[in-house]
Amino acid sequence: MRTITRRGAMPLSLLALAAAATLTACGGGGGNGFSFLPPPDPGSPPPAASTYKAEIRRTAMGVPHIKADNWAGAGYGYGYAQAQDNLCTMADSFLTYRGERSQYLGGDALLVAGSTIGRPKNIDSDFFHRHVISPDVLKKMIDAQPDNLKKLVEGFAAGYNRYVRDAKASGTAHAACRSEAWVQPITTDDIYRRMYAANLAGGYSNFLAHIANAMPPSPTAPAKVAAHSRNHGHNNKKHALQLALRDIPEPEMQVGGKEGVGSNMIGFGTAATGDASPLLFGNPHWYWRGPDRFYQAQLTIPGQLNISGTSFLGIPVMLIGFNDNIAWSHTVSTAKRFGVYELTLAAGDPTSYMRDGNAVKMQAHEITVKVKQADGSTTTVTRTLYKSEYGPMLNLTYLSDKLPLWSQSTAYAIRDINGENYRTFRNWLRWNQAKSLDEFTAIQREEAAIPWVNTVAVGRGSAKAWYADIGAVPNVSADQMAKCSSTSTAGQTLRAALARVPVFDGSRSACDWQTDADSAQKGAIGPSRMPSLMRDDYVANMNDSYWLANPNAPLTGYPDIMGPAGTEAVSFRTRMGNVLAQSRLGGTDSYGAKGATVDTVKRMVLNSRVLTAELFKDKALDMVCASPTITVAKDPIDPTVAGHTVNTGAACAALRAWDNTGVATARGAHLWDEFWSRVKLPATAYDKPFDAKDPVHTPRDLNTSEATALAQAFGAAIVRVEASGYAPDAQRGDYLFATRGDKKIPLYGGCGGPGYFTISCSENRLDKGGYTMDANPNGNSYMQIVRFPEGGVEAHTFLTFSLSDDPASAHNADYTRAYSAGQWLKVPFSESEIKGDAAYSSAVISE
Numbered sequence: 001m002r003t004i005t006r007r008g009a010m011p012l013s014l015l016a017l018a019a020a021a022t023l024t025a026c027g028g029g030g031g032n033g034f035s036f037l038p039p040p041d042p043g044s045p046p047p048a049a050s051t052y053k054a055e056i057r058r059t060a061m062g063v064p065h066i067k068a069d070n071w072a073g074a075g076y077g078y079g080y081a082q083a084q085d086n087l088c089t090m091a092d093s094f095l096t097y098r099g100e101r102s103q104y105l106g107g108d109a110l111l112v113a114g115s116t117i118g119r120p121k122n123i124d125s126d127f128f129h130r131h132v133i134s135p136d137v138l139k140k141m142i143d144a145q146p147d148n149l150k151k152l153v154e155g156f157a158a159g160y161n162r163y164v165r166d167a168k169a170s171g172t173a174h175a176a177c178r179s180e181a182w183v184q185p186i187t188t189d190d191i192y193r194r195m196y197a198a199n200l201a202g203g204y205s206n207f208l209a210h211i212a213n214a215m216p217p218s219p220t221a222p223a224k225v226a227a228h229s230r231n232h233g234h235n236n237k238k239h240a241l242q243l244a245l246r247d248i249p250e251p252e253m254q255v256g257g258k259e260g261v262g263s264n265m266i267g268f269g270t271a272a273t274g275d276a277s278p279l280l281f282g283n284p285h286w287y288w289r290g291p292d293r294f295y296q297a298q299l300t301i302p303g304q305l306n307i308s309g310t311s312f313l314g315i316p317v318m319l320i321g322f323n324d325n326i327a328w329s330h331t332v333s334t335a336k337r338f339g340v341y342e343l344t345l346a347a348g349d350p351t352s353y354m355r356d357g358n359a360v361k362m363q364a365h366e367i368t369v370k371v372k373q374a375d376g377s378t379t380t381v382t383r384t385l386y387k388s389e390y391g392p393m394l395n396l397t398y399l400s401d402k403l404p405l406w407s408q409s410t411a412y413a414i415r416d417i418n419g420e421n422y423r424t425f426r427n428w429l430r431w432n433q434a435k436s437l438d439e440f441t442a443i444q445r446e447e448a449a450i451p452w453v454n455t456v457a458v459g460r461g462s463a464k465a466w467y468a469d470i471g472a473v474p475n476v477s478a479d480q481m482a483k484c485s486s487t488s489t490a491g492q493t494l495r496a497a498l499a500r501v502p503v504f505d506g507s508r509s510a511c512d513w514q515t516d517a518d519s520a521q522k523g524a525i526g527p528s529r530m531p532s533l534m535r536d537d538y539v540a541n542m543n544d545s546y547w548l549a550n551p552n553a554p555l556t557g558y559p560d561i562m563g564p565a566g567t568e569a570v571s572f573r574t575r576m577g578n579v580l581a582q583s584r585l586g587g588t589d590s591y592g593a594k595g596a597t598v599d600t601v602k603r604m605v606l607n608s609r610v611l612t613a614e615l616f617k618d619k620a621l622d623m624v625c626a627s628p629t630i631t632v633a634k635d636p637i638d639p640t641v642a643g644h645t646v647n648t649g650a651a652c653a654a655l656r657a658w659d660n661t662g663v664a665t666a667r668g669a670h671l672w673d674e675f676w677s678r679v680k681l682p683a684t685a686y687d688k689p690f691d692a693k694d695p696v697h698t699p700r701d702l703n704t705s706e707a708t709a710l711a712q713a714f715g716a717a718i719v720r721v722e723a724s725g726y727a728p729d730a731q732r733g734d735y736l737f738a739t740r741g742d743k744k745i746p747l748y749g750g751c752g753g754p755g756y757f758t759i760s761c762s763e764n765r766l767d768k769g770g771y772t773m774d775a776n777p778n779g780n781s782y783m784q785i786v787r788f789p790e791g792g793v794e795a796h797t798f799l800t801f802s803l804s805d806d807p808a809s810a811h812n813a814d815y816t817r818a819y820s821a822g823q824w825l826k827v828p829f830s831e832s833e834i835k836g837d838a839a840y841s842s843a844v845i846s847e
Contacts, residue, residue, distance in 0.1 A: 052076035052158050053846035059828050059837035061818070062803045062811030065298040065308075068155075071148045074299050075155025075316045076162070080845055082295055082313055083163035085804040085811060088177035089113075090160070090313050093291030094186050097193040099130035103370035103378065104182040113290030114776035116201035116255055117208050123381065126369045127212040131385045132204055132392060132419070133193050134365060141196045142189075144422035149317070149429050153191045156316040161185040162847060174806050194314040195425055198292075201255040202452030203338035203416030207394060211414070214385065214393040216350040216406050255332050255452055261285055261778045262543035262752060263331035264577055264605070264759075267456040267465030268596040269536035272585050277787045278458035278465050281601050282320060282329020285752070285759040286781040288738075288773055288801040294320075294782040296799045298829070299432075307432040308795065308829055310782040317428045320782060322795055322829075326440050327786035328431065328457035330450075334545040334563030335473045337452050338416045339513070340494060341390045341506030342486045350408055351386055354507045362386040362393070390506060391415040402493045410490070413506065415513070417524055421472040423449035437462040444470050445527040448520035454541045460788040467539035467549040468532035474561060475514045475525045476502045481560070484511035500561055531555045531562065538581050538596070542574040542757075551578055551696050569690040569699060572755030576611040578696045580604050580757060598796060601785055606822055608662035608748045610669070611755030612676050616702045617660065620675075620714075623707040625652035630715030636678040638716070646718040654728035662756055664733035664746045664820070670766060671728055674717035676754040681706055724767040733820075735770035736760055738801070740813035745820045747773060749780065773801075785824070796824040 054068040054077025062085065066077035083090055092112055095101045101111070107123035117125065145153070164185055167178050177183050197205070204211065255261060263284040273279050287293050291313055298308040299318070309321015320329050343353035352359045368382045386393045390413040396403045404410065418424070427447040434440040437459025444455065450471030457466045476484075484504040485495060495503045504511040516526030531546035533539055539549045545563030546555050548570060556565045580589070584604060587594025591603060624630070625648050635641035651671050658668035683689045687701035721728060726735050733746025749758035760779040762771035773779065783798040802815040818825065828834040 050846035052155055052162075053844070054078075054080070054155075054159070055842060055844045056081050057834055058839065058841045058843075059834060060839045061799070061815045061825055062809075063296050063298070063799075063825075063827060065300065065828070065834050067300045067302075070301060071151035071304075072155035072158075074301050074305065075152035075157075076159035077155075077845065078152075078297060078299060078316050079156035079159030079161075080163045081159075081297060083160045083167075084173075085806070085809065086295065086313055087163065087167060087174040087183065087806070089289075089291060089293070089805045091164075091177060091180075091183040093194065093314055094190050095182055096125055096291065097129055097133065097197050098190060099126040099128075099367075099369065100182075102126050102381075103372060104180075105372065106374070107369075107371040107381065111290075113287070115287055115290040115292040116198075117205045119776070120208050120212075123369065123371065124209045124212040127367055127383055127385065128204075128208045129193070129197070130367045130369070131211065131365055131387075132200070133196055137196070137419075138189060138192060141192050141422050144426070145192075146426055146429070149425060150188075152316040152429075153188050153195075157186050157188045157191055158847070159845075162845065173808060175808065176806075191314065191316070194291075194312075198312060198315065199418040199421060199424055199451050200416055202333075202336075203418060204392070204414065206255070207414060210395045211392045212383075212385070214395040214406065215383065216386065216393075216411070217408060219350060220348045220408065261287070261332065262573070262759075263329070263453075264540075264542050264573070264757060265329040265331050265454075265456040266538055266540040266577065266581055266601075267458050267467065268538045268581075268601075269458075269465045270463040271536040272538050272581075272596045273787070274595040274597075277460070277789055278462060279596055279598070279601065279785065279787045280322075280327040280329060280456065280458045280465070281605060281783075281785050282327075282456070283605065283759075283783045284320065284330065284781050285761070285778050288777050288779065288781070289805075290776075293801065294799065296782060296797065296803065296827075298834075305433055308827065309784070310799070315425075317425050318432050319428055320784070321432075322784065322786045322793060323432065323434070324460070324793060325788070326431070326434050326437055326457055326459040327784070327788075327795075328440070328455055329784065330453035330455055331541045331543050333452055333454045333469050333471070334543070335452075335469060335471075336498075336501050336561050337418055337473060338414055339474050339476070339502035339504060340394070340396075340498070341388070341413045341415065341504055341511075342488065342491050343388060343411045343413055343506040345407075345409055345411055348408075350406065350411065353388060353411065355389075356507070356509050360389065362388050388413040388506070391419060396490075396494065403490045410488070412494075415474075415523075417472045417474050417513075417521075418451045420521055420523070421449055421451060423447050423520065424451050424472075436460070437464075437466060441466055441468070441532075444468055446520075448472065448524065448527045448530075454546070456539055456541060458786070458788075464534040464536045465539045466532070466534055467541065467546075468530070469546045469562060470527050470530045470532060472521065473525045473530070473559075474502060475516060475519065475523055476504075476559075476561060477514060478560070480504070480511060480514070484508070500563070502561070525559060525561075529559065531558050537585060540577055540581055542571065542577040543752075544570040544574040548574065548578065548695060551582075554695075566692040566695075570695055571752060572611045573752040573757055573759075575696050576609060576755050576757040579611070580609075582696070598785055598787060598794065602796065602822075602824055605783075606748070606758055608666070608750070608756060608758040610660050610662060610672065610750065611757075613658070613660040613672050613754070615700055615755075617655065617658075617672070619702040620710055621652055621655055623704060624648065624711045624714035627711070630711050630718070632712060632715040632719060634712070635716035635719065636680070636713060638720070641716060641719055644715070644719050646715050646722065648714070648718065650728045651714070651718050651721070657729070662732055662736075662748055662750045662758065662760075664731065664736075664748045666732045666748075667729040669732050669750065670724075670726060670730065670735055670771070671717060671721055673750055673754060674720045674766065675714050677751075678713035678716055679710065681709075720765075720767055724770070726766065726770070735766065736762070736773075737770065738773040738816055738820075740802075740816060741807065745813070745816050747820060780819075793829045795827050795829060797827045798824060 101122035309318040346352035513523030518526035583589040654668035686699035749760040750756040751761035
């Protein structure tokens, strides 16, 4: 049953469904019971009571505000709303987590969109997920959840299935996938798999292909090869297998890597805001497409839950957001969340390893995956993958030729602390219900569950803002790092490639991760030894370590695995964020009287300043523009470019006139982007090198020692710009854009490397169609500015890529156009605000 009321224009997706639904007066009851079979005859009498019921209210930009009487109902409405807007992406992602991509889409195809697992082959994704999220792991995940979360999950699956049933029966939305066989009902297990997979972004997910292809050699006596393709009818020879495995690409470390996705967040205390309320700015730089993209909504169960914010698709709990009393955001942490163990194997048995002198048998997991062939037929591929007590086995040859394949004597296993962390969503759900900042911080310390991110939060009635990197982190002591670290050539190579990651001897129990008295799980650092800070001016994080949560009170003395603290320069984006915050507090920027207000923060975070240009442009141009021509010996990032001679005049003129920002109307910013992306400067290039006593302002003052290298980078940048067809003084919005329909929406900002704080980071080359945000970029995503005036909540948001993945939806482009124009949404939160919204519509669903 569905009941619909509306004000103003109804979203296209609701109109399409309304045409197929039975409309009754508000408050009508009854409906079809859920079934995988066709729904009952509509003439049948409705059941006496509904198992699930929710009201989905939509406001501007299509944001859903789900209201229900209980947890199952809230989940039901949320699952339905997410599917209504993103069915194709969600259905595709459930194939991923079930390990069924190859069955429907073929084994060699890559995932459709980037995410925390990158874009691996379907066949590798299937084996990884079937192996890592094995039945025993799934059971532990489910058993650890509280009853209210289980009811949310149950309702979410039912709501998703309700929409699938409606769409397949008579829908017109989601034409790209609606009729596909892989768009099918799900179970609660699918939701738990999806939730568990989110845990792994800082560990296992970065090693997907290397877990999925970790196979032992044949034992010294002839035996069945551990991985084979039954459709070929014979076993692969070891040598051929080794050659094939060497084609596995190096993981990009999507989360926790040097150039992975990131975020910005600043919490201003009342000393900064100048009134009784603190203020939070949160802005994850995240995926614009795919299963990990954010979805904005509000969930309300009167008297129990009232939370607005965002979650990944397929997850029924808000991961970032605000309620009546607290607001929080996250950034990716520098703390390492995994370790590698070097295993000494038992003689004659490469699937047993030695531990304290005893042989331990690995756990074998034979997995068979169905694979669709080019002719439409289906065959099967079987691999036997293994787990040690530490975790799944690895194939590490991608890192270096010095790293061997799994041999008769040595193998490697990976342990992800979050593979054993089943508390994450319990933590977030408790935060969803928190009534004060004190309660919020107590929950974080008690659960110590946040998987791979920092946290900043503010609360009603609290003068201070909170920063913490308190979550699940491996507990390895300095003594263990000295005594347990592998000394083999392979182990040392691995240690060099993975800074601060423990690469330990797996043959000794003395090298097990340790447990503190207050550890929330075995092998994790206790929360009392993890960094946190409360300040009434501001706390912030822009993906560097905990060290500079506030530069006026640097944090030190925490375990090395948490990240560097004063030993190396922070990123230009971190420096830019602190410059913005400090300038606002001092009133030294261009936004008027000092203090962090909603209006000034709105403008500040979108101004697209480029710190490297502010610091270095003038001196750099003096060097690179000294000659009218440059002959490029070799492009530092494109080895195919060599021997080109370019004129510098037009480029130098454009950059001298450029205003050092990446706003949509800025002219010349692409030249600086291309130039700086090729610049790698040693400490000697600066007259003022990095100084831990002045980290926000150092290094600075470029000298001439690297003039030749700078000239080569500049010449190569000109080559790239000329090849692109964009003029040296082209406007930013002409080449940085998102496409919706056949229209380009101009954007602003850039990548973090040059020091943009405002992020729109395209992976597409300028000379291959511009910096388009249409494929697999990352950038500003769910943005929120939240404060707590007396008697209410004031929140301003963006969902930069818009709510829906369906090109036919009215909400596929509206939020993106608003973001392009800098028009923040004052999102309704109270009942009166929701019902008073000009775009208000309401639909009651039940079954």
